[in-house]
Amino acid sequence: MKGVELVKLFGRRRTWVALLLLNLLPTVVAGTLAWTGIAPQPGSGPAFLSAVLADGSLFAIAALAIVLPLFLPIAISVVAGEAVAGEAQAGTLRYLLIRPVGRTRLLLRKLGAVVAFVLVAVLSVAGVGYVVGRLLLGRAPASGTLISLSGSTLTPADIAWRTAVAIAYVTVSMLGVAAMALFLSTLTDSPQAASLGAMAFLIGSSLLLTVDAARPLQPFLPTRYWLSFVDLYRDPVLWSNIERGVALQLVYLGVLLTAAWANFVTRDVTS
């Protein structure tokens, strides 16, 4: 059944359209940078974008920084919001449950498909960003090194493992979004309502991060540590915020998936 869910997800045209659109924005940004040769001033714009004209391979991580605040969460919340509510809206959920499969198992399969989409989305943005960066933007120096935020020189091996951890970290951060949308998807028969609900939650979180009066709440907001993958490019790596970010996402994952499970296995399915 796991395979069925994956085939169903990646057999949909809209899944591929979502992935395409997700990669379109960074590609357009890379194109304009290559065309004009004008990068943002250091300290302005998404992380590392100011450095990509010198080293195009950095665009892998810059592309993630471009889509992370809005486009990636939108794509993931649309797919995760669709998971259960989409079946309900199409009237197929009831038939799915008649098959010899438990609700918990069905929810886990849906979760598995969503996690697969998150992985594919993050890896595609990083991969396309790398390729586009290498093709359109600056060639890496002969040494293949990179200047860290702290002013030291990172070797290619340093860059490779830090980028791998950054991709893993962004994936974990996005799983929190997926869990929220999946939970809302079990509450409603409207996939749009589930997706918009998840986005409203994230926009609210991002807004509260800018309000000083909400400072006591900020360490617990889901978007608080999203951009902490930048800390991987400091020397030494600043692990504190990355650890806090992972722990926070695991808490959200635990709570939201438990809520999704508690609701889905007990709700009356009428469609």
Added chain:
Amino acid sequence: MPLTAHPILRTAPSRLRIDDVSPARRPIGRLLTYVRRVRRSWRWGVLVALVAAFVALPFVLARLPVGSTGSDAAETLRRVEQSVDRPYSGYAETTGTLGLPVSDGLDTLASLLGGRTQQRVWWRSSTDWRADTITPTGEEGAHTTATARAVWDYEDNRAVVTEADLDGAVRLPRAADTLPPLLAARLLSEARPTQVSTLPAARVAGRAADGLRLRPGDPLSSIDRVDVWADRESGIPVRVDVYGRGATKAALSSTFLDFDDSAPSASTTLFTPPPGARVRYGQRFDLVRQIGRFPDRGLPSTVLGYPRAASPDGLEGIGRYGRGVTQFAVGALPGGSAASLRDQLLLARAAKKLPEGIALSVGPVGLLLTDPAVTGESWLLTGTLIPAALTRAATELRAANGAA
């Protein structure tokens, strides 16, 4: 027959719904609904317990009993003084609530004292340490040795190398000055055991810390109290809260979020400008140095009874006075700078026009820009003085310079 042994309840009840049950079995279906409600409350109960556990966890950890060593405040003060050059490293956050209404040349100071600053520090000794100010997409790292200070700014792709600061040199506060050990060393430098009292021990950065409270007892000081917690293992201050008079909220609070009292490696503090970076040798623009370069316009040797501190860097245009937590600086501003600052102060809601000039108090930081028509010069007085003390100081300056 027990309820759960009924054939309907044994056949995957989580998949069976009352609508699925034939009319003949409706009574059983109702029974099933009851059982399902019990199951529902059980599952939601798990969720509520999970949320409660996660919400309570930070509060429980923060309130874990720290225990007491039985040492009093005087002993803690002695241990803090002895820890001055002990190595450590950590990640600290400073929160200032002072909204300074200034910008020209002072915006870094305004943001330091009125916002949140996160720093990493590696301290091997007073002549070998590094402090990085962290921003979401960059950092500014200051590497200090016995002879030089190199500041790396990632976002400017620039390193500025200057001579190391002389002890007691007059300069604007920097982010590193607000790190708990450096801030505590400055504030407790002249504290006497009779001025401190014991605070309950606390857990800071996951480590037990002993607390002390300093009340300066100086009637002219705008500082009401300074609370310091020192790491129990090393005696290094790990949290400092500074309160102004009558304030319930700290004007400046600095605390370690992560702390390690082992010596950092030499490679961590070492700095070599990266290839391709711009490297500049010499000072960045510093308003204090600009003012200090002017000749002494008649600064008295004592103001309000406080003697003038020596100026080791030859900046004669600025006088530094004070003792302990009561510190203030006096300098004569040139016409253009004075007019600009006066305009900025007049826009501040809390500014007061006095016969001597314009006064402003932001938390424990007092500021008075005198009227040259009254005092002969545009004297800028700023420091941890109460407003009445600032006006008295202006009067003394006027008398010392024989102004009308």
